[in-house]
Amino acid sequence: MSNPDQDGKIFVGKGAKREFLALPFGNRHGLVTGATGTGKTVTLQTMAEGFSRAGVPVFAADVKGDLSGIAAPGEAKDPFVKRAKDIGFEYETDEFPVVFWDLFGEQGHPIRATVFEMGPLLLSRILDLNDVQEGVINIVFRYADEEFGKVDAANKGLIDIKDLREVLSYLASSEEAKAIAARYGNVAQATVGTVQRQLLVLENQGATKFFGAPALDIHDFMRTGARGRGTINILAADKLMQSPRLYATFLLWLMSEMFEQLPEVGDLDKPKLVFFFDEAHLLFNDAPKALLDKIEQVVRLIRSKGVGVYFVTQNPLDVPDSVLAQLGNRVQHALRAFTPRDQKAVKAAADTFRPNPALDTAAVITELGKGEALVSFLEGNGTPAMVDRALIRPPSARVGPVTAAERAAIIAKSPLKGRYDTAVDPESAYEILQKRRGGGAQAQPAGEATSQGEGGGLVGGLGSVLGGIFGGGAQRRGRMSAGEVMVKQVARTVGSEVGRAIIRGVLGSLKK
Numbered sequence: 001m002s003n004p005d006q007d008g009k010i011f012v013g014k015g016a017k018r019e020f021l022a023l024p025f026g027n028r029h030g031l032v033t034g035a036t037g038t039g040k041t042v043t044l045q046t047m048a049e050g051f052s053r054a055g056v057p058v059f060a061a062d063v064k065g066d067l068s069g070i071a072a073p074g075e076a077k078d079p080f081v082k083r084a085k086d087i088g089f090e091y092e093t094d095e096f097p098v099v100f101w102d103l104f105g106e107q108g109h110p111i112r113a114t115v116f117e118m119g120p121l122l123l124s125r126i127l128d129l130n131d132v133q134e135g136v137i138n139i140v141f142r143y144a145d146e147e148f149g150k151v152d153a154a155n156k157g158l159i160d161i162k163d164l165r166e167v168l169s170y171l172a173s174s175e176e177a178k179a180i181a182a183r184y185g186n187v188a189q190a191t192v193g194t195v196q197r198q199l200l201v202l203e204n205q206g207a208t209k210f211f212g213a214p215a216l217d218i219h220d221f222m223r224t225g226a227r228g229r230g231t232i233n234i235l236a237a238d239k240l241m242q243s244p245r246l247y248a249t250f251l252l253w254l255m256s257e258m259f260e261q262l263p264e265v266g267d268l269d270k271p272k273l274v275f276f277f278d279e280a281h282l283l284f285n286d287a288p289k290a291l292l293d294k295i296e297q298v299v300r301l302i303r304s305k306g307v308g309v310y311f312v313t314q315n316p317l318d319v320p321d322s323v324l325a326q327l328g329n330r331v332q333h334a335l336r337a338f339t340p341r342d343q344k345a346v347k348a349a350a351d352t353f354r355p356n357p358a359l360d361t362a363a364v365i366t367e368l369g370k371g372e373a374l375v376s377f378l379e380g381n382g383t384p385a386m387v388d389r390a391l392i393r394p395p396s397a398r399v400g401p402v403t404a405a406e407r408a409a410i411i412a413k414s415p416l417k418g419r420y421d422t423a424v425d426p427e428s429a430y431e432i433l434q435k436r437r438g439g440g441a442q443a444q445p446a447g448e449a450t451s452q453g454e455g456g457g458l459v460g461g462l463g464s465v466l467g468g469i470f471g472g473g474a475q476r477r478g479r480m481s482a483g484e485v486m487v488k489q490v491a492r493t494v495g496s497e498v499g500r501a502i503i504r505g506v507l508g509s510l511k512k
Ligand SMILES: Nc1ncnc2c1ncn2[C@@H]1O[C@H](COP(=O)(O)OP(=O)(O)OP(=O)(O)O)[C@@H](O)[C@H]1O
Pocket: 034, 035, 036, 037, 038, 039, 040, 041, 042, 043, 064, 066, 079, 080, 083, 370, 371, 372, 391, 392, 393, 394, 395, 399
């Protein structure tokens, strides 16, 4: 037997019994933890290969470059051959369809989102804005919708950070500022100044490349390649790791895009897409509370879209409790227990497992060898299995990095070649407002009738409907279930981009 996977199950390793990740529970999320050098990335690779074999596309952040080898055929190295034999199968190398991505566009296709797609609430969370500043961002979106909605139905003129900055400054300091204040509420110079400074933080981390066009169509992450295998999308994240806020921005945007664009699905026999985020602590470490809440919420909601999220990090304590509670499939590699603090972490990690009378979980965590782990996957009706001490299956593709030449060759024959590689800078808010400031009289962009067009009316109308239902404090207290119903109702009635922006608004305002 050369491939030990079974129907509907990914073979992950073997302990007292063979351990499988059941595909129907693939969207119930997961966690891979362990000290440095204990086998986390290799386990991630094994799981990603398993999903791909089963036809499930994968998206994985490659933090150290050592996951990129998944794009190259494996080699039958002795330790792998032996490990395979130990756990009951004959080692075979294999190949998987891989697409490389890079937010900076250097080591793969660039990934971009427009400012409009990010939406006012996510933006405010990422910029860590207070209510007043968030109010200004909301005015930016409302103003842009009314002013530019006719010329740019998809993005309302809000493509890149330059557009956002220009609208912000226009609201506060143009000749129109008074009229705008009368219509939307006052926009104080000082508030705009603070928001602009927060934008600078994001820009300094490289966000200027991320916000732009052509924006990613998330369906491009959900392709299958040769032999019906799920495409493994590898994001070069080495440089990105130095920009934790951009990394968090990107991750959150990606998950909310999934949430907003994918239909609600019932229980599937396998996930539609699985994410792996290596070095996940970077995501949680500096994140403001509001952002953490948002991550928790999106992780919780995305499951019903058939999307699984797997965090990879050194210690389970790196992950906030509320998120941890949602991660059903667990692989715990070795932890060290030198200091009292280490010991506490070991104990905490052990306590997250369903005990096995035959194992002293906490003791075993400190004894595990490389590529060995305590595992517990969801089984039966979705309960965690009793913890087992297992040897992890070696990956079938290469372990370690691809060379620059190999990467270039794979990029050159990518099925997505040419689609995102060149940035475009269409006429958007920046250009239009610059002209308007210069030209004075030409206050209306070409093709636009009046700033009170139907688009604006629609926003106003829906806004008040939502306001009526969620109104005031109720908005903050609103229960998720009620919110989800609302989101669905709005989605049904409004298929437009404006509708999507508002759905973002609704989603963003929900608290847990
Ligand atoms: N399942 C396995 N079978 C055989 N060898 C393994 C296995 N898992 C890990 N190894 C060996 O251990 C080495 C280190 O593993 P890996 O890179 O996954 O560690 P890590 O926990 O991701 O470390 P870091 O925290 O430094 O990123 C691998 O290069 C490989 O040689």
